[in-house]
Amino acid sequence: MEKIELINISKSFVQNGNNCKNEPLILNDISLKINSGSFVSILGPSGCGKSTLLNIIAGFISPSKGEIKFNGFPVTAPNPNRVVIFQDYGLFDWKTVQGNIEFGLIAKNIPKTERKEITQYYIDLVHLKGSENKYPHELSGGMKQRAAIARALAIEPECLLMDEPFGALDSQTRNILQDEILDIWKKTKNTIVSITHNVDEAVYLSDRIIVLSNSPAKILIDTNVNLPRPRFPEIRLQKDFIEIYNYLWQSLRNEVMSNK
Amino acid sequence: MKLKFNYRKLLSIVAIIAIWELLCDIGYVNIRILPSPYVVLITLYHLIISGSILFDMLTSLWRVIVGFLIAVFLGIVTGYFTATNKKASDFLTPLIEILRPIPPVAFIPLSILWFGIGNAPAYFLVAFGSFFPIFTNTFYGIKSVNKIHIDAALCLGASRKQLVFDVIIPAAMPFITVGLKTGIGVAWFCVIAAELVGAQSGLGYMIQLNRLTLQSENVIAGMVMIGLIGFLMSRMMVFIQKKLVPWSNKTS
Numbered sequence A: 001m002e003k004i005e006l007i008n009i010s011k012s013f014v015q016n017g018n019n020c021k022n023e024p025l026i027l028n029d030i031s032l033k034i035n036s037g038s039f040v041s042i043l044g045p046s047g048c049g050k051s052t053l054l055n056i057i058a059g060f061i062s063p064s065k066g067e068i069k070f071n072g073f074p075v076t077a078p079n080p081n082r083v084v085i086f087q088d089y090g091l092f093d094w095k096t097v098q099g100n101i102e103f104g105l106i107a108k109n110i111p112k113t114e115r116k117e118i119t120q121y122y123i124d125l126v127h128l129k130g131s132e133n134k135y136p137h138e139l140s141g142g143m144k145q146r147a148a149i150a151r152a153l154a155i156e157p158e159c160l161l162m163d164e165p166f167g168a169l170d171s172q173t174r175n176i177l178q179d180e181i182l183d184i185w186k187k188t189k190n191t192i193v194s195i196t197h198n199v200d201e202a203v204y205l206s207d208r209i210i211v212l213s214n215s216p217a218k219i220l221i222d223t224n225v226n227l228p229r230p231r232f233p234e235i236r237l238q239k240d241f242i243e244i245y246n247y248l249w250q251s252l253r254n255e256v257m258s259n260k
Numbered sequence B: 001m002k003l004k005f006n007y008r009k010l011l012s013i014v015a016i017i018a019i020w021e022l023l024c025d026i027g028y029v030n031i032r033i034l035p036s037p038y039v040v041l042i043t044l045y046h047l048i049i050s051g052s053i054l055f056d057m058l059t060s061l062w063r064v065i066v067g068f069l070i071a072v073f074l075g076i077v078t079g080y081f082t083a084t085n086k087k088a089s090d091f092l093t094p095l096i097e098i099l100r101p102i103p104p105v106a107f108i109p110l111s112i113l114w115f116g117i118g119n120a121p122a123y124f125l126v127a128f129g130s131f132f133p134i135f136t137n138t139f140y141g142i143k144s145v146n147k148i149h150i151d152a153a154l155c156l157g158a159s160r161k162q163l164v165f166d167v168i169i170p171a172a173m174p175f176i177t178v179g180l181k182t183g184i185g186v187a188w189f190c191v192i193a194a195e196l197v198g199a200q201s202g203l204g205y206m207i208q209l210n211r212l213t214l215q216s217e218n219v220i221a222g223m224v225m226i227g228l229i230g231f232l233m234s235r236m237m238v239f240i241q242k243k244l245v246p247w248s249n250k251t252s
């Protein structure tokens, strides 16, 4: 069953309010169906429109042309059934870890005692025990992203939209969080759309990988990753992994170079 | 935390008081218009013991608090609406910009005409003066709220109330508290100015009255009190700022 459906999506940004037709096209006629419960990564050259695409799925911006559906219904605004995890975390600086995670639960009118329990559960899940009362500026990058993940998961969204969630982290922390997100995903079974620059990460995490072209972005490659699950770090040394990695890496490289 | 006080910081103050005392003692200045620090200190002591200066102080403080709270309310509300609503901005900004360059003290004559003598003109002047820094800082604070925080709140399902009071206002709070700190200084300035001519109580009135009766030691004692209260108020705002913005003790 498809969770997200993009039908002939095009996007250009209207500048200074004048709606002349020669605004540069960012997304060019993108159609895509994403199945419920799948882990899909989107790769693409820098600046090609990956975040724009994610923002359209989230409902932050609307497409210039085309239609987007979630559970078969048109998307018109952000909704807590699709939560975004931002590259620079998007944590509320004025709230503690606890306060950040509770925010979405308060929005759902969940009573206080239950709220505390849920918050505690997700704090444990992302290994942030002991940091409940810290403010974001007191956390390391990895801890911030953990808090952001807990905040998103706590409201039990059907879909997680991640915009280069581990992009700002060192490779060690990045690898640890990749395994953690796979663990969590196994429990929650929600649909995940993840944007990344990192081919290795895309192959390691995903069921399916979409590669976008240079701007105006269209879909260049749409491929399944048929590696077994659960995945573990050693899988990176297997032939199948390396094959698909090389294929994607080359394609992406060619696309980036063709722009020069 | 260990309190280490740098005594050098007191040096300039001690020096000026010593010279002042010396000049008075050797009879170089007319002590009727410049009494010695010692006399001022004794006077201040008596004024405090008798309670009269405390009454004036409380009166001034009350006026500052009322006027300042009015300014806080109006400043934050108008700052919020002009920052978030184009129509409100078009409507209010020209009016605010036309009033801003008028020094609050220029409103003293009118405010006495409108409100008579007493608390009301002081409320008005204090509110008028401290409105601008609070308004401006709130405006820029809200303008500079990071879009990512709004987006995050919306996709977490935030209600309108949560968006305003749990996201926009706290995000702007580091700016707003700067406005409050500037505002309280202006407020203290305004209340003293208002009392010099538009009141029959308060510290401003007290020093003016004592000038008329040529009791310069009382005038200076009053000024010392004014300085002291002003200093304590700005200290208190630093404290309040830390309470309101507990997350930005360092950088964020």
Ligand SMILES: Nc1ncnc2c1ncn2[C@@H]1O[C@H](COP(=O)(O)OP(=O)(O)OP(=O)(O)O)[C@@H](O)[C@H]1O
Pocket (backbone or CB within 6 Å): A013, A026, A044, A045, A046, A047, A048, A049, A050, A051, A052, A053, A215
């Ligand atoms: N609000 C906006 N107004 C105008 N142009 C925009 C806006 N947002 C994005 N763009 C333009 O759209 C293009 C794609 O931006 P986008 O952020 O989606 O790229 P990206 O693939 O996410 O890039 P990166 O890999 O650097 O994150 C860029 O050229 C950018 O300048």
Ligand SMILES: [Mg+2]
Pocket (backbone or CB within 6 Å): A050, A051, A052, A163
């Ligand atoms: Mg991006």
